[in-house]
Amino acid sequence: MSAQTSTSTAPATTSSLDAGLIWFDGQIVPEAEAKVSVLTHALHYGTSVFEGIRAYETERGAAVFRLREHSKRLLDSAKIMGMPAPWSVEEIDRAILETIRANERQSCYIRPLIWYGAESLGVNPGRNKLHMMVATLPWGIYLGDDAVRKGASLLTSSWRRSSGDIMPTKAKAGGNYVNSVLANADARELGFDEALLLDKEGFVAEGSGENVFFLRDGVLYAIAHSVNLRGITRDTVITLARDMGTIVESTMATRDELYTADEAFMVGTAAEVTPIASIDKRAIGTGVAGPYGLAMRERYLDVVSGRLPEYHEWLTFVYE
Ligand code: PPE
Numbered sequence: 001m002s003a004q005t006s007t008s009t010a011p012a013t014t015s016s017l018d019a020g021l022i023w024f025d026g027q028i029v030p031e032a033e034a035k036v037s038v039l040t041h042a043l044h045y046g047t048s049v050f051e052g053i054r055a056y057e058t059e060r061g062a063a064v065f066r067l068r069e070h071s072k073r074l075l076d077s078a079k080i081m082g083m084p085a086p087w088s089v090e091e092i093d094r095a096i097l098e099t100i101r102a103n104e105r106q107s108c109y110i111r112p113l114i115w116y117g118a119e120s121l122g123v124n125p126g127r128n129k130l131h132m133m134v135a136t137l138p139w140g141i142y143l144g145d146d147a148v149r150k151g152a153s154l155l156t157s158s159w160r161r162s163s164g165d166i167m168p169t170k171a172k173a174g175g176n177y178v179n180s181v182l183a184n185a186d187a188r189e190l191g192f193d194e195a196l197l198l199d200k201e202g203f204v205a206e207g208s209g210e211n212v213f214f215l216r217d218g219v220l221y222a223i224a225h226s227v228n229l230r231g232i233t234r235d236t237v238i239t240l241a242r243d244m245g246t247i248v249e250s251t252m253a254t255r256d257e258l259y260t261a262d263e264a265f266m267v268g269t270a271a272e273v274t275p276i277a278s279i280d281k282r283a284i285g286t287g288v289a290g291p292y293g294l295a296m297r298e299r300y301l302d303v304v305s306g307r308l309p310e311y312h313e314w315l316t317f318v319y320e
Contacts, residue, residue, distance in 0.1 A: 021103050023098060049081055051112045062318040067097075109270065110137075111136075153277060154192060213267065219247045221253065
């Protein structure tokens with residue numbers, strides 16, 4: 001039996017994400033008009049690079065947190081993928097600010113994406129044009145209210161983080177995220193909040209979308225860069241911790257090292273700072289969100305919301 005087809009009207013392509021106006025190859029257009037072909041190379045082979053950025057409401061209106069670092073990482077991802085992106089870091093900054101202003105947002109999650117178009121099919125991307133879009137979305141607490149208050153429950157994933165000789169793990173490339181999607185979906189299906197991925201050697205790499213920290217005897221340990229993303233929130237938290245007088249070290253760690261930590265937490269643009277209550281059903285510390293993680297979450301939210309002037313250099317005020 002053949003599938004029923006209709007040639008009269010194209011199916012709707014609008015999302016239910018309330019993205020409003022989108023920056024699409026230099027034009028600001030309603031989301032319903034920001035369309036791509038079903039033969040888009042990136043849709044078939046994951047040949048896209050993206051960023052996740054947040055803007056927060058401050059006393060001086062919306063401010064984007066660490067805009068330049070995110071625009072730079074977007075271009076670094078393109079470079080790793082061998083994509084000849086024609087946009088400069090300044091142009092990307094401007095496109096992002098323009099999109100926030102067009103939507104009159106006070107706070108939002110920002111998703112820039114660069115991808116190969118639909119000029120040719122087949123693995124070789126060479127003949128496809130590169131496109132860029134910027135969307136802004138209302139987006140609340142990533143792992144939910146409960147995970148933040150009580151601490152998140154993690155499951156060590158049976159999916160390993162890709163190694164650097166299989167995928168370019170420092171690039172935020174669309175195709176890389178199949179690994180995160182599989183790990184996260186398994187963990188959620190089994191009733192956990194998030195997946196913890198190990199690398200090929202069995203060392204802790206990261207969450208499906210977060211970097212990991214743990215605390216032991218007053219020292220804060222950041223999981224070392226190996227196959228994990230060079231997280232901007234990780235860098236922020238290391239700076240904040242040192243400014244608070246905490247000793248911070250970068251380390252490799254096995255999963256059992258985390259089981260017996262005094263505290264652990266995950267960090268990322270979307271997740272912000274989210275305490276970990278348990279891993280593989282083992283309580284971390286007392287099995288609730290720990291005091292250091294909660295204090296770091298408060299500190300982080302103060303910084304991104306502009307309440308601490310000494311960190312204003314990290315903020316780009318959108319309406320000034
Ligand atoms: N590791 C991974 C794999 C990752 O995707 C992120 C961001 C991080 C670490 C933290 O990086 P940073 O945001 O620079 O601190 N994950 C983004 C995507 C989340 C999503 O569901 O999509 C994010 O947090 O925006």
